[in-house]
Amino acid sequence: MNAHELALTANSIRQDVIKALVEAKSGHSAGPLGLADVVTALYFEIADIDPKYPWKETRDRIVLSCGHYCPVLYSALAHRGYFPVSELLTLRKLNSRLQGHPHLRCVPGVENTGGPLGQGVSLALGMALALKLKGNPAYVFCLSSDGEQQEGEVWEAYNMAAKYKVDNLTYIVDYNHIQIDGPIEEVMPLEPLVDKYRAFNLNVMETDGNNMAEVVKTLRKAKEHKGTPTMIVAHTTPGKGVSFMEKDYRWHGKPPNVEEAARALQELEAAREKI
Amino acid sequence: MYHLHPQLFLKPEMKPTRDGFGKGLLDLGSTNKDVVVLTADVSDSVRVAEFGKQFPDRYFQCGVSEQNMMAAACGFAQEGKIPFLSSYATFSPGRSWDQLRVSGCYSNVPVKVAGAHAGISVGPDGATHQALEDIASIRVLPNITVVVPCDVEETRKATVAIAALPGPVYMRFAREKTPIITIAKTPFKIGRAEVVQSGRNVTIVACGSLLYEALVAARALARRHISAEGINCHTIKPLDAVTLLKSFKKTRAVVTVEEHQITGGLGGAISELAGQKFPVPIERVGMRDMFGESGEADELLIKYRMKAPDVVRAAQNVLKRKK
């Protein structure tokens, strides 16, 4: 897909995130909306995957470490053809395959159990090392959040990833500057984040995570890089596309109500015309 | 005399137990200068944000770093402070168990660990967030006290009470609104199980908010001419062997009720006690060696069989096995 088509797809994915959340009556809004462009680029352009063969041994693996972002994972998988889009309306409900936090293989395409922050960063490392050991050419992408960088575990993983020169692995950190209790800068500052990653001997890149062309370019470069694991710091706007959610940490873990969802969908539809 | 909330069996007043934790901390904040509070980016959910506003100097926001928070809290405790730390129970003490074991329990310092969002009633967040193993994993640690209060009022009392204990404590509470069972003058003492209602045929021992289901079940059993003794066993460790064994010897049949795996928690502790001191048939109501899933709290309690009718059924089953 070209950047224009990808942007349209990201818009559809955002709209279905809103529809799933309003129906679920609980769940996370801001993070998933902000990361939708990166997720779309991965599932529709960069990763070597095929929904017809969701567990093909040589598929690229996409690990969602910040499990609370799953509305955007589920929406992307549905739009990519892994399961019906209509199933998104069962999010968080009793007996649904779409659990409030993802469960390994709960639907085709879900590569990890997530929710407890930090674990996916180590899990992705283990998967990447195992793939190398198996002589499997598959690549691993791991999506992680900025709040998650406060967990010590992620730094243990970066140490080890650098030691073993795990170059079939790219981490993407969503630097949206919010977490539950407020702005990252107030709750627990991370700066100078890029310098820290450099000091950990990672191949560090930065991108505007809401600029599709730039996101695609950066991800492509990351996948081609050899010799060290890559860290992409994606600067995003939390709640992207819905004016009253943007940059407001209070939308971290809240779904829109019926009225708010209608407004959100209206705004997203209007933005779609301009893509 | 065990005072029950006057509305309990009519239309129970509902409040989340976590509110009692927040309230207890505010009481402590103004009466005990040594009390400090640590949290890990869930301050509103675990109801400590207000303490932070009122006592900013004694409030520490650790970010998302539960292992760090636990050992740091133990550092405060070692220096004579009384640290209360809280996150969701799955993350702390879930992830911070080693720090609690060594720096908290082995060093035997007064660190007060609050595990929020415990049980399956956490609901739509799903299995990753539903702590159903915490009582088991913590109660095996030497030196620690484990408390599971039944409602918002008892949680408030327990919060204040555990501040005065010299050693480490784990207290567990939940997310959803649950019936207010007790009132201010209802007796509460750490380490003492309370006979809420006395009976002859079967003992129902419960902890946490499911005490309500146990009491409703006892009334249903009474209508079937089965006299059930209801016990609020809010302290899982140390277990009140005297009160419990007295009841077991009288009824010779026991049902345990908890929002936790039936292995290792209250049911486990009661089975150990009975097995060694006075073997009786036991039926355990709780999670049956499974993980939970997303859904509304009540839907899940029904699906996983932790409601009053399930307690009634367990009582009938245990009575069949009674000698």
Ligand SMILES: Cc1ncc(C[n+]2csc(CCOP(=O)(O)OP(=O)(O)O)c2C)c(N)n1
């Ligand atoms: C180990 C662990 N601790 C705490 C939580 C609770 N939690 C869920 S999301 C979150 C905020 C993390 O920040 P971030 O992912 O940056 O939030 P967002 O950008 O989505 O607002 C926290 C603390 C968790 N899921 N896992």
Ligand SMILES: [Mg+2]
């Ligand atoms: Mg964030």
